């Protein structure tokens with residue numbers, strides 16, 4: 001099932017998502033639906049709050065479905081180490097149409113659990129490091145615009161509010 005993507009303005013995107021404690025078939029179905037919804041929206045990462053479910057589940061595939069081996073499921077992820085810096089354009093399915101330069105670590109190590117609840121650590125660099133940070137942020141109620149200057153953030157949010165008023169959001 002493909003879920004519609006929740007956009008900026010919905011409070012589910014701004015709150016701390018709940019820790020996952022039950023690793024059952026319902027969770028595995030949620031993960032499958034998240035991949036389906038992410039591919040349908042042409043994203044490289046998706047956090048459960050983006051389909052309205054406030055749970056600490058994130059899926060990532062920086063190849064956008066081209067390489068099945070690159071599918072990543074991170075449940076209850078935590079960033080445990082970072083190295084270096086990178087600044088690249090970043091966007092979010094919950095803020096469609098907006099992209100901005102965001103400074104992130106060049107290398108990131110996360111600790112998370114897989115769909116069966118087994119703990120693992122994983123290291124990513126470049127775009128993958130960026131995606132790991134971006135999705136972990138979502139689970140803490142933070143969008144990429146939180147990393148921008150107040151001026152740049154307001155520039156985006158003013159446009160969003162205008163679209164909301166026009167019913168185009």
Ligand code: NI
Pocket residue numbers: 091092093094134138
């Ligand atoms: Ni996002």
